[in-house]
Amino acid sequence: MSSEKPFKNHRLTYRLNVIADQAITANESIFLRETGCNIRELRVLRLIDDSPGTTFAEIARITGFERSLTSRIIQNLIAEALILRENSSTDARVFQLFTTEKGREVRRIGRTVSDRLEAVLTRPLSDTELDTLNQLLWRLGKWVSSSEYQDLLEQE
Numbered sequence: 001m002s003s004e005k006p007f008k009n010h011r012l013t014y015r016l017n018v019i020a021d022q023a024i025t026a027n028e029s030i031f032l033r034e035t036g037c038n039i040r041e042l043r044v045l046r047l048i049d050d051s052p053g054t055t056f057a058e059i060a061r062i063t064g065f066e067r068s069l070t071s072r073i074i075q076n077l078i079a080e081a082l083i084l085r086e087n088s089s090t091d092a093r094v095f096q097l098f099t100t101e102k103g104r105e106v107r108r109i110g111r112t113v114s115d116r117l118e119a120v121l122t123r124p125l126s127d128t129e130l131d132t133l134n135q136l137l138w139r140l141g142k143w144v145s146s147s148e149y150q151d152l153l154e155q156e
Helices: 012-035 039-050 056-063 067-079 101-121 127-144 147-155
Strands: 083-087 095-099
Touching (some): 039 101, 067 083, 095 101
Antiparallel strands (some): 083 095
């Protein structure tokens, strides 16, 4: 292991962001090679597969991606025949998104790749440490999306 400090800042959000960015950057080419999709495309594909009939607006909101990026991702997934876009039966201005059989297969492959790469990422942790980390991240995730957290931020 390198003796160089892995972080130039000790703030928790900074360290979480650095770890995520480095892991995503390191994994991107593997996902592209094995699925034909980048990580963001796979995220959107997964969301559509989990919620058939979801809309562009819902995808943009859930991912937090800019609308133009969300649009490009959806267009790429359509062009690769991984998803379909259909008009809503209740509002013709709204398009609903669905995965194709090919899209479900790419998602399955992506999940296998993700599991494999996550095992590499977490290799330095014992099973107990990994379980503890997952529990703590789950608790922090619930906390930052809570109204109590938002209320406290508004008081700052």
